[in-house]
Amino acid sequence: MTRPKVIVTRRWPLEVEERLAIQFDVRLNETDRPYNRSELRLALQEADAVLPTVSDRLGAELFTDNVQAKILGNFGVGYNHIDVAAAKTAGVVVTNTPAVLTDATADLAMTLLLMCARRAREGERELRSGKWTGWRPTHLCGTQVTGKTIGIIGMGRIGQAMARRCHYGFGMDVVFYDSQPVADPGMPARQLETVDDVLAVADFVSLHCPGGGENQHLINSRRLSGMKKSAFLINTARGDIVDERALINALDDGRIAGAGLDVFESEPVVPRSLTERDDVVLLPHLGSATNETRVAMGMRVIDNLTAFFEGRSPPDAVN
Numbered sequence: 152m153t154r155p156k157v158i159v160t161r162r163w164p165l166e167v168e169e170r171l172a173i174q175f176d177v178r179l180n181e182t183d184r185p186y187n188r189s190e191l192r193l194a195l196q197e198a199d200a201v202l203p204t205v206s207d208r209l210g211a212e213l214f215t216d217n218v219q220a221k222i223l224g225n226f227g228v229g230y231n232h233i234d235v236a237a238a239k240t241a242g243v244v245v246t247n248t249p250a251v252l253t254d255a256t257a258d259l260a261m262t263l264l265l266m267c268a269r270r271a272r273e274g275e276r277e278l279r280s281g282k283w284t285g286w287r288p289t290h291l292c293g294t295q296v297t298g299k300t301i302g303i304i305g306m307g308r309i310g311q312a313m314a315r316r317c318h319y320g321f322g323m324d325v326v327f328y329d330s331q332p333v334a335d336p337g338m339p340a341r342q343l344e345t346v347d348d349v350l351a352v353a354d355f356v357s358l359h360c361p362g363g364g365e366n367q368h369l370i371n372s373r374r375l376s377g378m379k380k381s382a383f384l385i386n387t388a389r390g391d392i393v394d395e396r397a398l399i400n401a402l403d404d405g406r407i408a409g410a411g412l413d414v415f416e417s418e419p420v421v422p423r424s425l426t427e428r429d430d431v432v433l434l435p436h437l438g439s440a441t442n443e444t445r446v447a448m449g450m451r452v453i454d455n456l457t458a459f460f461e462g463r464s465p466p467d468a469v470n
């Protein structure tokens with residue numbers, strides 16, 4: 152029997168690529184850049200399965216009559232870069248990699264929260280530039296996190312993992328918004344009616360909802376004005392949830408204290424009006440970037456492909 156032809160759009164950890172090659176006829180992207188639109192179109196026309204990442208935009212225009220691929224095994228939990236409805240119409244199953252990146256992403260959200268609260272970026276830069284003049288009582292004093300309120304927007308797996316860290320690790324109170332009732336969030340926490348209710352009371356707001364659709368610019372100028380002036384915004388979810396221009400204006404006006412961002416509206420482009428500021432911590436989309444997690448994500452993609460080509464339902468089908 153011929154092995155299914157699989158196109159992987161970026162290089163993966165070696166052990167995952169090796170396992171993939173045992174089962175499938177694999178073509179890897181040997182370049183160090185994402186495929187462009189025509190390369191993606193061709194991939195969909197040539198392979199039985201395409202394995203994309205967040206850096207591949209798979210809009211409706213790519214799901215034409217010539218599509219041969221039967222499954223898109225997305226390397227990641229978020230899939231708003233794929234038009235899943237158009238994929239379905241073209242007969243293409245889309246899968247993702249839930250659960251395996253929960254802890255890594257929550258760890259990174261916590262990292263950003265602590266770096267913002269404790270002015271770690273400013274301190275590190277000062278020291279490296281040789282400008283540190285020694286200890287003094289009022290030097291780079293930040294914000295205590297113990298006893299403060301974390302507001303979680305989107306209380307799914309990652310939101311809950313972040314809330315657990317904040318509550319059990321750092322003694323914070325937890326409030327959250329989710330479009331669905333969450334009966335047992337796994338720690339003492341209050342579900343509030345609206346996003347605005349959470350923003351009004353939180354000292355730190357951490358975003359954990361999906362991007363795209365109705366969440367696009369969920370955090371807009373009006374909502375930023377509804378946050379405490381002393382509050383910090385943390386985003387490890389998707390860049391488009393925050394109106395970046397409105398965020399910059401809110402920081403300029405002192406309407407919020409700062410932000411920790413791992414995701415951006417037009418990755419990898421980050422506006423200079425963000426990179427030049429002291430009151431933001433910026434990371435290059437590192438949420439799931441641990442060796443262990445990236446291997447687990449790849450293995451999860453393979454599990455989905457294996458199920459599909461053996462005629463079973465892929466466990467993580469999203470359409």
Ligand code: 8YV
Nearest residue numbers: 204205226227228229438439
């Ligand atoms: C991934 C992510 O690294 O899983 C997600 O949704 O944002 C990241 O953690 C990325 O999606 C890789 O495709």
